Amino acid sequence: MGSTPNGIKIVGLAPELNHSFYGRDIISVGQFSRPDLTYIMGVADEMRSVVRRVGATDLLKGHILANLFYEPSTRTSSSFIAAMERLGGSVIPIHGVQYSSVSKGESLPDTIRTLECYADVIVLRHPEVGASEVAARYATKPIISAGDGVGEHPTQGLLDLYTIYHELGTLDGLHVAMVGDLKHGRTVHSLARLLRLYDARLTFVSPEILRLPEDVKRELAAAGRIVTETDKVEDVIAAADVIYVTRVQKERFADLDEYEAVKDYYVITPKIMARAKEHMVLMHPLPRVGEIHADVDNDPRAAYFRQMENGMYIRMALLAAVLGKA
Ligand code: ASP
Numbered sequence: 168m169g170s171t172p173n174g175i176k177i178v179g180l181a182p183e184l185n186h187s188f189y190g191r192d193i194i195s196v197g198q199f200s201r202p203d204l205t206y207i208m209g210v211a212d213e214m215r216s217v218v219r220r221v222g223a224t225d226l227l228k229g230h231i232l233a234n235l236f237y238e239p240s241t242r243t244s245s246s247f248i249a250a251m252e253r254l255g256g257s258v259i260p261i262h263g264v265q266y267s268s269v270s271k272g273e274s275l276p277d278t279i280r281t282l283e284c285y286a287d288v289i290v291l292r293h294p295e296v297g298a299s300e301v302a303a304r305y306a307t308k309p310i311i312s313a314g315d316g317v318g319e320h321p322t323q324g325l326l327d328l329y330t331i332y333h334e335l336g337t338l339d340g341l342h343v344a345m346v347g348d349l350k351h352g353r354t355v356h357s358l359a360r361l362l363r364l365y366d367a368r369l370t371f372v373s374p375e376i377l378r379l380p381e382d383v384k385r386e387l388a389a390a391g392r393i394v395t396e397t398d399k400v401e402d403v404i405a406a407a408d409v410i411y412v413t414r415v416q417k418e419r420f421a422d423l424d425e426y427e428a429v430k431d432y433y434v435i436t437p438k439i440m441a442r443a444k445e446h447m448v449l450m451h452p453l454p455r456v457g458e459i460h461a462d463v464d465n466d467p468r469a470a471y472f473r474q475m476e477n478g479m480y481i482r483m484a485l486l487a488a489v490l491g492k493a
């Protein structure tokens with residue numbers, strides 16, 4: 168059985184299936200070492216080949232995932248469902264919490280206690296930073312964060328890292344530029360934190376009011392990473408190996424005038440891409456709302472649709488790992 172800082176997690180599987188991920192929560196990318204990441208990406212590769220060859224397996228047959236979303240989602244929710252079903256398991260989908268007992272005032276701890284009576288693993292997206300940690304404190308089954316407010320989106324960070332590796336064949340020696348809403352972008356926080364483990368150079372491109380949080384910058388500096396900030400994509404377009412573009416997160420602004428002032432700050436067009444390296448990768452966690460022009464979509468360097476597909480393989484790997492089957 169796996170244990171977590173919150174206590175022992177029992178997931179009803181045989182003890183001989185013990186593994187370092189077995190029974191663990193996935194709350195923050197800070198919990199992964201480089202060997203952990205290599206391992207998860209290797210399992211994701213195996214999942215890709217299973218899906219490509221036969222579509223599905225029965226590895227998690229008899230297991231149930233509760234997919235609990237307090238915020239909107241297309242990719243994360245549906246890729247977790249697809250991941251669980253392709254592994255032979257099934258899903259309790261709670262995607263409109265307004266139709267659940269949350270609307271009667273039920274607390275997060277009680278909702279988690281309820282779902283773990285029926286499920287072996289719970290995926291949680293919530294608007295508050297730290298909500299997944301709270302859930303994990305009350306749960307005896309693994310909690311996987313699907314994004315907590317402006318905090319982290321660890322499974323997205325993992326699929327982003329996996330995408331870079333897949334597209335460029337390495338994670339070391341790269342110049343990664345992250346563009347857009349770096350303040351509220353939880354996917355940026357997770358990917359930047361993961362990159363501290365690799366020999367990456369990082370450039371953060373944003374308007375002044377959307378700069379990367381200081382704590383993330385401090386982590387990168389402590390890990391010895393070279394970090395530069397600018398508000399111009401032009402400063403980095405020709406040098407970057409990865410350009411990771413993000414949406415300005417309208418839902419996180421208290422003052423909508425501030426949002427209006429910055430929402431169209433960056434738009435990646437074919438003209439801008441003409442100045443980028445021939446072998447580089449353009450990424451976006453999606454959804455996009457204008458930051459990457461549709462005319463860029465057929466550029467072979469545009470990896471955002473492949474990035475989405477990679478999410479399913481990474482989530483298959485994570486589900487198998489926390490349930491002791493990887
Ligand atoms: N889908 C990602 C998230 O939930 C990025 C975004 O919404 O802009 O964080």
Ligand code: CP
Nearest residue numbers: 240241242243452453
């Ligand atoms: N990338 C991502 O988290 O997408 P969704 O918000 O659609 O899940």
